[in-house]
Amino acid sequence: MTATDVSEAAASAAIPASTNVFCNRALNLGGIQAVGFDMDYTLAEYVPETFDLLAYDGAIEKLVNTMGYPAAVLDLVYDPHAYMRGLVIDKKRGNLLKLDRHKYVKVAYHGLKRMTPEERKAIYATSFETAPAFTPPDFSTIDTAFLLVDACLFCQLVSYKDDHPDEVTKSYEQIYRDVRRAVDLCHCDGVIKDAVAVNPAKYIRSDPALATMLTALKQGGKQVFIVTNSLYDYTDVVLRHLLGASWLDYFDLVVCGARKPGFLLDPYLPIFQVRQDGSLENAEIISPQDGARLLQRSRVFQGGNWQHLHALLQLASGSGLLYVGDHMYSDILRSKRTLGWRTLLIVPELRDELLTAEETRHLAAAVDEAYAERAAVEARLQHLEIRRSQLEIDSEVEALLEGDGGAAKAEALSEEERAELLERLGPPHALAELDERIAEARDQQRVLSSALNEALCRQHEAYHPAWGRLFKTGAQNSRWAQQVQEYACLYTSHVTNLVQFAPDTSFRALSDLMPHDRAPPA
Numbered sequence: 001m002t003a004t005d006v007s008e009a010a011a012s013a014a015i016p017a018s019t020n021v022f023c024n025r026a027l028n029l030g031g032i033q034a035v036g037f038d039m040d041y042t043l044a045e046y047v048p049e050t051f052d053l054l055a056y057d058g059a060i061e062k063l064v065n066t067m068g069y070p071a072a073v074l075d076l077v078y079d080p081h082a083y084m085r086g087l088v089i090d091k092k093r094g095n096l097l098k099l100d101r102h103k104y105v106k107v108a109y110h111g112l113k114r115m116t117p118e119e120r121k122a123i124y125a126t127s128f129e130t131a132p133a134f135t136p137p138d139f140s141t142i143d144t145a146f147l148l149v150d151a152c153l154f155c156q157l158v159s160y161k162d163d164h165p166d167e168v169t170k171s172y173e174q175i176y177r178d179v180r181r182a183v184d185l186c187h188c189d190g191v192i193k194d195a196v197a198v199n200p201a202k203y204i205r206s207d208p209a210l211a212t213m214l215t216a217l218k219q220g221g222k223q224v225f226i227v228t229n230s231l232y233d234y235t236d237v238v239l240r241h242l243l244g245a246s247w248l249d250y251f252d253l254v255v256c257g258a259r260k261p262g263f264l265l266d267p268y269l270p271i272f273q274v275r276q277d278g279s280l281e282n283a284e285i286i287s288p289q290d291g292a293r294l295l296q297r298s299r300v301f302q303g304g305n306w307q308h309l310h311a312l313l314q315l316a317s318g319s320g321l322l323y324v325g326d327h328m329y330s331d332i333l334r335s336k337r338t339l340g341w342r343t344l345l346i347v348p349e350l351r352d353e354l355l356t357a358e359e360t361r362h363l364a365a366a367v368d369e370a371y372a373e374r375a376a377v378e379a380r381l382q383h384l385e386i387r388r389s390q391l392e393i394d395s396e397v398e399a400l401l402e403g404d405g406g407a408a409k410a411e412a413l414s415e416e417e418r419a420e421l422l423e424r425l426g427p428p429h430a431l432a433e434l435d436e437r438i439a440e441a442r443d444q445q446r447v448l449s450s451a452l453n454e455a456l457c458r459q460h461e462a463y464h465p466a467w468g469r470l471f472k473t474g475a476q477n478s479r480w481a482q483q484v485q486e487y488a489c490l491y492t493s494h495v496t497n498l499v500q501f502a503p504d505t506s507f508r509a510l511s512d513l514m515p516h517d518r519a520p521p522a
């Protein structure tokens with residue numbers, strides 16, 4: 001089969017945007033030897049209404065029963081749609097922030113209370129030198145859907161503390177640490193995983209296209225593997241639900257308990273082979289030959305690092321590997337930056353984002369119109385202001401011509417020069433008239449700016465009442481959007497969208513546009 005140009009493939013198959021695969025950096029699937037998958041929130045899409053509650057309720061129970069929080073905290077209610085990935089937690093101040101691509105804070109909440117622009121700017125829009133970097137340890141980014149529970153609980157407890165300062169005396173930062181610890185424990189002590197094991201269908205969305213997609217990749221000559229932080233017993237629960245009892249047959253290699261991002265960074269992490277009975281055996285993998293020998297015994301490993309993986313896959317270079325994951329930092333940023341792996345980011349939110357864009361075209365048109373109207377007034381204002389400064393200069397010349405020594409200056413001008421100057425100067429009231437027109441234009445500019453803001457707010461609220469569009473802040477790309485652009489070679493709403501593309505597809509990036517590329521021709 002010859003390489004398929006994805007733009008042609010997409011056009012001919014009329015792939016809807018909500019299931020398309022988008023390309024930031026050109027990628028030829030034909031040159032990819034191994035395709036690897038993260039499991040949780042990549043192969044397995046969880047149902048937030050049920051799955052998140054396991055962590056939320058479990059964490060609340062720990063906060064009240066073992067961490068000293070008041071019993072009233074048990075009455076808090078989880079809202080699975082209140083927060084979104086890409087938001088940043090300011091642990092010390094008890095705030096949640098949405099940043100644009102310049103790290104300018106565009107939306108901020110203190111606990112559950114939206115901050116006014118004045119409050120927000122007083123903290124975050126200070127000088128360049130004092131502006132926060134929004135990095136750990138004081139800040140934490142919601143890089144994965146698992147952390148939405150932390151965000152919700154943290155904001156609720158911050159508000160609870162503000163309303164009941166005598167009941168919760170801990171600092172916001174300590175509250176954050178307690179929430180993190182409580183949720184973390186739920187991932188380890190069975191509160192989440194035992195419940196999923198009992199009834200996986202309640203927590204994990206089934207997708208019949210998954211088996212088709214994995215089979216197509218294998219038939220297309222790819223090695224197909226998993227690197228997940230989940231341990232083998234839980235991986236077995238999830239994949240048995242998604243792919244049936246013979247799920248292992250879909251993969252050439254499975255690495256569980258990978259401890260990403262450590263797996264991608266630390267060359268000393270040891271690897272173990274998981275025997276058929278689930279017990280672990282130390283594995284020595286130095287060369288590809290070691291990898292081939294071990295793979296004959298079992299395809300399942302635990303721990304290790306990328307060097308083991310490359311040896312097991314007989315991979316000469318990281319650029320022959322495509323890794324598909326949901327975690328912006330652990331799956332995408334680190335693997336691309338450190339190892340040169342090619343990356344596909346799973347963004348389930350993209351589906352709704354695109355559908356809302358479709359449904360709210362009229363709001364987008366209103367924003368465009370508001371921009372155009374304001375731009376026209378601003379162009380007029382600029383013209384008037386230039387004219388005014390010109391007139392001011394001319395008035396000075398006029399004063400010179402008429403004042404002391406003016407006669408001498410005037411005499412120095414030729415007849416023609418003098419006539420031309422006087423004509424340019426206009427009537428004596430020209431400056432005052434211009435000032436009036438400038439003031440009028442400034443009023444219009446103010447009115448149109450607030451109309452534009454309202455149009456932008458209406459548009460954003462259609463996506464999310466509190467945080468707006470995931471990929472935008474105002475008219476700028478959000479910090480999240482910028483990270484997607486920078487670190488994900490490809491991105492799509494769901495892993496099985498890959499099924500629409502042949503294994504030798506060439507994904508091509510759209511041409512980059514600078515602002516001057518968008519300017520109308522001179």
Ligand SMILES: Nc1nc2c(ncn2[C@@H]2O[C@H](COP(=O)(O)O)[C@@H](O)[C@H]2O)c(=O)[nH]1
Binds near residue numbers: 230
């Ligand atoms: N100990 C913790 N484990 C966590 C937490 N959040 C998620 N997880 C677990 O990680 C894996 C994710 O697997 P992957 O396939 O996406 O690599 C899964 O088992 C989660 O339960 C946490 O806060 N603490």
Ligand SMILES: [Mg+2]
Binds near residue numbers: 040
């Ligand atoms: Mg994951």
